[in-house]
Amino acid sequence: MEVLCQGEEIKKLIPQRAPIMQVDTLFYKKESEACCGLTILPDNIFCQQGHFTEPGLIEHIAQSSAAMSGYSFFQNNQPAPLGFIAEIKKMNIYFCPKTGEKLQTKLTIVSEVENMSLVKAETYAGGRLAAEGQMKIFIKQ
Protein backbone atom coordinates (compact mmCIF):
# COMPACT_ATOMS: atom_id res chain seq x y z
CA MET A 1 0.00 0.00 0.00
CA GLU A 2 1.15 3.52 -0.71
CA VAL A 3 2.26 5.61 2.24
CA LEU A 4 1.63 9.32 2.76
CA CYS A 5 3.68 9.72 5.93
CA GLN A 6 5.58 7.44 8.30
CA GLY A 7 8.30 7.14 10.92
CA GLU A 8 9.65 10.39 12.35
CA GLU A 9 7.45 12.37 9.94
CA ILE A 10 4.36 11.27 11.90
CA LYS A 11 5.48 13.65 14.65
CA LYS A 12 4.49 16.50 12.34
CA LEU A 13 0.90 15.23 12.35
CA ILE A 14 0.23 14.37 16.00
CA PRO A 15 1.20 16.05 19.29
CA GLN A 16 1.69 12.79 21.24
CA ARG A 17 5.25 11.61 21.87
CA ALA A 18 6.98 8.57 23.34
CA PRO A 19 6.05 6.59 25.34
CA ILE A 20 2.44 7.01 24.23
CA MET A 21 2.73 7.37 20.42
CA GLN A 22 0.39 4.77 18.92
CA VAL A 23 0.47 5.60 15.19
CA ASP A 24 3.47 5.15 12.90
CA THR A 25 1.96 5.43 9.42
CA LEU A 26 -0.62 7.47 7.53
CA PHE A 27 -1.44 5.43 4.42
CA TYR A 28 -3.94 7.80 2.82
CA LYS A 29 -6.21 10.71 3.57
CA LYS A 30 -9.20 11.66 1.46
CA GLU A 31 -11.97 14.17 2.05
CA SER A 32 -13.64 12.29 4.89
CA GLU A 33 -11.64 9.06 5.03
CA ALA A 34 -8.18 8.00 6.11
CA CYS A 35 -6.17 4.92 6.98
CA CYS A 36 -3.43 4.73 9.62
CA GLY A 37 -1.12 2.00 10.84
CA LEU A 38 0.92 0.84 13.80
CA THR A 39 3.43 -1.97 14.19
CA ILE A 40 3.09 -3.27 17.75
CA LEU A 41 6.58 -3.33 19.21
CA PRO A 42 7.36 -5.41 22.33
CA ASP A 43 8.20 -2.32 24.42
CA ASN A 44 4.85 -0.64 23.71
CA ILE A 45 3.46 0.56 27.08
CA PHE A 46 0.08 -1.01 26.32
CA CYS A 47 1.51 -4.51 25.75
CA GLN A 48 1.06 -7.15 28.42
CA GLN A 49 1.96 -10.83 28.16
CA GLY A 50 2.56 -10.61 24.43
CA HIS A 51 -0.71 -8.86 23.61
CA PHE A 52 -1.69 -5.29 22.74
CA THR A 53 -4.42 -4.46 25.26
CA GLU A 54 -7.74 -2.58 24.96
CA PRO A 55 -6.47 0.92 25.94
CA GLY A 56 -3.78 0.55 23.26
CA LEU A 57 -6.38 -0.18 20.59
CA ILE A 58 -8.52 2.77 21.70
CA GLU A 59 -5.54 5.15 21.87
CA HIS A 60 -4.39 3.98 18.43
CA ILE A 61 -7.84 4.89 17.06
CA ALA A 62 -7.79 8.29 18.80
CA GLN A 63 -4.31 9.10 17.45
CA SER A 64 -5.27 7.87 13.97
CA SER A 65 -8.00 10.45 14.07
CA ALA A 66 -5.48 13.04 15.31
CA ALA A 67 -3.16 12.17 12.40
CA MET A 68 -6.04 12.54 9.96
CA SER A 69 -6.85 16.07 11.07
CA GLY A 70 -3.18 16.86 11.72
CA TYR A 71 -2.39 16.16 8.06
CA SER A 72 -4.58 19.08 6.99
CA PHE A 73 -2.73 21.35 9.43
CA PHE A 74 0.60 20.01 8.09
CA GLN A 75 -0.42 20.83 4.52
CA ASN A 76 -1.04 24.40 5.68
CA ASN A 77 2.39 24.48 7.39
CA GLN A 78 0.78 24.54 10.83
CA PRO A 79 1.84 22.45 13.85
CA ALA A 80 -0.26 19.48 14.95
CA PRO A 81 -3.03 20.72 17.26
CA LEU A 82 -3.81 19.15 20.63
CA GLY A 83 -6.85 16.90 20.41
CA PHE A 84 -8.82 15.22 23.13
CA ILE A 85 -11.34 12.41 23.19
CA ALA A 86 -14.70 13.89 24.17
CA GLU A 87 -16.72 10.70 23.93
CA ILE A 88 -16.39 7.06 22.92
CA LYS A 89 -19.47 5.20 21.74
CA LYS A 90 -20.08 1.50 21.08
CA MET A 91 -16.43 0.54 21.01
CA ASN A 92 -16.34 -3.21 20.42
CA ILE A 93 -13.13 -5.05 21.23
CA TYR A 94 -13.13 -8.37 19.35
CA PHE A 95 -9.61 -9.49 20.23
CA CYS A 96 -6.30 -8.14 21.45
CA PRO A 97 -3.64 -8.43 18.70
CA LYS A 98 -0.29 -9.99 19.41
CA THR A 99 3.00 -8.18 19.78
CA GLY A 100 4.65 -7.83 16.39
CA GLU A 101 1.36 -7.59 14.47
CA LYS A 102 0.59 -4.64 12.23
CA LEU A 103 -2.60 -2.66 12.80
CA GLN A 104 -4.54 -0.87 10.09
CA THR A 105 -7.30 1.52 11.03
CA LYS A 106 -9.88 2.83 8.58
CA LEU A 107 -11.48 6.09 9.62
CA THR A 108 -14.59 7.80 8.32
CA ILE A 109 -15.71 11.21 9.48
CA VAL A 110 -19.42 10.95 10.25
CA SER A 111 -19.90 14.62 11.08
CA GLU A 112 -17.89 17.72 11.80
CA VAL A 113 -19.17 20.70 13.76
CA GLU A 114 -16.72 23.47 14.58
CA ASN A 115 -13.90 21.86 16.63
CA MET A 116 -15.73 18.60 17.25
CA SER A 117 -15.67 15.65 14.87
CA LEU A 118 -17.46 12.33 15.12
CA VAL A 119 -15.33 9.57 13.64
CA LYS A 120 -16.15 5.95 12.89
CA ALA A 121 -13.20 3.55 13.08
CA GLU A 122 -12.41 -0.05 12.19
CA THR A 123 -9.09 -1.53 13.30
CA TYR A 124 -7.74 -4.63 11.62
CA ALA A 125 -4.86 -6.89 12.67
CA GLY A 126 -3.74 -9.54 10.23
CA GLY A 127 -6.84 -8.86 8.14
CA ARG A 128 -9.20 -9.56 11.05
CA LEU A 129 -11.41 -6.91 12.65
CA ALA A 130 -9.98 -6.35 16.15
CA ALA A 131 -11.97 -3.29 17.22
CA GLU A 132 -14.62 -0.91 15.90
CA GLY A 133 -16.55 1.99 17.28
CA GLN A 134 -17.18 5.71 17.26
CA MET A 135 -15.31 8.55 18.84
CA LYS A 136 -15.95 12.26 19.27
CA ILE A 137 -12.72 14.22 19.11
CA PHE A 138 -12.28 17.80 20.23
CA ILE A 139 -9.50 19.77 18.54
CA LYS A 140 -8.04 22.60 20.59
CA GLN A 141 -7.31 25.62 18.38
Place this chain on the structure above:
Amino acid sequence: MSDFELIPLVKNFYTINRQSKDGEGYIFDIELDEKCPVYQGHFPSEPIAPGVCNIQMIKECAEYAIQQKLQMKVLQRCRFLKLITPQNNKNITVRMTINTSDEKYMVAAQIVDGEETYLDLKGDFVALQSVD
Protein backbone atom coordinates in the same frame (compact mmCIF):
# COMPACT_ATOMS: atom_id res chain seq x y z
CA MET B 1 -8.62 -14.17 50.78
CA SER B 2 -7.93 -14.82 47.12
CA ASP B 3 -4.44 -14.50 45.76
CA PHE B 4 -5.50 -11.92 43.18
CA GLU B 5 -2.78 -9.37 42.64
CA LEU B 6 -3.43 -6.03 40.97
CA ILE B 7 -0.67 -5.27 38.48
CA PRO B 8 -1.42 -1.97 36.72
CA LEU B 9 -0.70 -1.97 32.99
CA VAL B 10 0.75 1.54 32.99
CA LYS B 11 3.40 1.75 35.70
CA ASN B 12 3.15 4.55 38.27
CA PHE B 13 0.01 6.11 36.81
CA TYR B 14 -1.94 5.85 40.06
CA THR B 15 -2.22 4.18 43.44
CA ILE B 16 -5.37 3.12 45.25
CA ASN B 17 -5.18 4.64 48.72
CA ARG B 18 -8.46 3.25 49.98
CA GLN B 19 -11.31 1.05 48.80
CA SER B 20 -14.73 1.17 50.43
CA LYS B 21 -18.32 0.17 49.71
CA ASP B 22 -21.38 2.37 49.58
CA GLY B 23 -24.40 0.06 49.45
CA GLU B 24 -23.91 -1.88 46.22
CA GLY B 25 -21.34 0.57 44.93
CA TYR B 26 -17.56 0.56 45.18
CA ILE B 27 -15.52 3.64 45.99
CA PHE B 28 -11.80 3.99 45.33
CA ASP B 29 -9.74 6.89 46.65
CA ILE B 30 -6.97 7.33 44.13
CA GLU B 31 -3.80 9.33 43.90
CA LEU B 32 -2.34 10.24 40.51
CA ASP B 33 1.44 10.37 40.14
CA GLU B 34 2.65 13.31 38.07
CA LYS B 35 6.00 11.56 37.59
CA CYS B 36 4.39 8.79 35.51
CA PRO B 37 6.33 8.54 32.21
CA VAL B 38 3.15 8.87 30.08
CA TYR B 39 3.19 12.60 30.78
CA GLN B 40 6.46 12.92 28.86
CA GLY B 41 4.42 12.26 25.73
CA HIS B 42 0.91 13.39 26.67
CA PHE B 43 1.74 16.12 26.16
CA PRO B 44 5.36 17.34 26.26
CA SER B 45 4.44 20.85 27.43
CA GLU B 46 1.04 20.10 28.95
CA PRO B 47 0.61 17.02 31.17
CA ILE B 48 -2.92 15.65 30.79
CA ALA B 49 -4.01 12.20 31.94
CA PRO B 50 -4.63 10.17 28.76
CA GLY B 51 -8.31 9.20 28.47
CA VAL B 52 -7.41 5.57 27.83
CA CYS B 53 -5.27 5.45 31.00
CA ASN B 54 -8.31 6.63 32.95
CA ILE B 55 -10.39 3.88 31.33
CA GLN B 56 -7.72 1.29 32.13
CA MET B 57 -7.62 2.51 35.74
CA ILE B 58 -11.40 1.98 36.01
CA LYS B 59 -11.02 -1.52 34.55
CA GLU B 60 -8.31 -2.32 37.10
CA CYS B 61 -10.47 -0.97 39.96
CA ALA B 62 -13.27 -3.30 38.78
CA GLU B 63 -10.79 -6.20 38.72
CA TYR B 64 -9.70 -5.31 42.23
CA ALA B 65 -13.33 -5.12 43.40
CA ILE B 66 -14.28 -8.57 42.10
CA GLN B 67 -10.79 -10.11 42.41
CA GLN B 68 -10.86 -11.27 38.80
CA LYS B 69 -8.92 -10.20 35.68
CA LEU B 70 -11.24 -8.77 33.03
CA GLN B 71 -11.34 -8.31 29.27
CA MET B 72 -13.25 -5.36 27.81
CA LYS B 73 -15.83 -6.45 25.24
CA VAL B 74 -17.87 -3.30 24.60
CA LEU B 75 -17.28 0.20 25.81
CA GLN B 76 -20.92 1.24 25.50
CA ARG B 77 -20.21 4.88 26.23
CA CYS B 78 -17.48 6.91 27.82
CA ARG B 79 -17.84 10.67 28.23
CA PHE B 80 -14.84 12.80 29.07
CA LEU B 81 -16.45 15.80 30.70
CA LYS B 82 -13.35 17.61 31.94
CA LEU B 83 -9.61 17.13 31.45
CA ILE B 84 -7.83 15.38 34.32
CA THR B 85 -4.34 16.61 35.12
CA PRO B 86 -2.02 15.20 37.80
CA GLN B 87 -1.41 18.70 39.16
CA ASN B 88 -5.02 19.82 39.52
CA ASN B 89 -6.50 16.42 40.27
CA LYS B 90 -3.90 14.65 42.39
CA ASN B 91 -6.59 13.01 44.55
CA ILE B 92 -9.61 11.68 42.70
CA THR B 93 -12.36 9.18 43.39
CA VAL B 94 -13.59 6.33 41.21
CA ARG B 95 -17.15 5.23 41.96
CA MET B 96 -18.66 2.19 40.32
CA THR B 97 -21.37 -0.40 40.30
CA ILE B 98 -20.86 -3.83 38.78
CA ASN B 99 -23.84 -5.91 37.64
CA THR B 100 -23.48 -9.43 36.29
CA SER B 101 -25.58 -11.31 33.76
CA ASP B 102 -24.73 -14.18 31.41
CA GLU B 103 -21.07 -14.17 32.47
CA LYS B 104 -20.93 -10.48 31.59
CA TYR B 105 -19.81 -7.82 34.05
CA MET B 106 -21.59 -4.54 33.35
CA VAL B 107 -19.61 -1.69 34.86
CA ALA B 108 -20.96 1.83 35.36
CA ALA B 109 -18.29 4.17 36.71
CA GLN B 110 -17.48 7.81 37.25
CA ILE B 111 -14.30 9.66 38.08
CA VAL B 112 -15.05 12.53 40.42
CA ASP B 113 -13.00 15.21 42.13
CA GLY B 114 -14.93 17.06 44.83
CA GLU B 115 -18.35 17.85 43.43
CA GLU B 116 -17.37 17.56 39.79
CA THR B 117 -17.64 14.55 37.50
CA TYR B 118 -14.74 14.24 35.07
CA LEU B 119 -15.51 10.98 33.34
CA ASP B 120 -18.60 8.83 32.99
CA LEU B 121 -18.35 5.27 31.64
CA LYS B 122 -20.53 2.26 30.89
CA GLY B 123 -18.87 -0.88 29.66
CA ASP B 124 -19.27 -4.64 29.39
CA PHE B 125 -16.45 -6.94 30.45
CA VAL B 126 -15.90 -10.68 30.68
CA ALA B 127 -13.53 -12.74 32.79
CA LEU B 128 -10.15 -12.82 31.06
CA GLN B 129 -9.39 -16.25 29.63
CA SER B 130 -5.76 -17.25 29.92
CA VAL B 131 -4.06 -15.80 26.88
CA ASP B 132 -2.17 -18.15 24.57
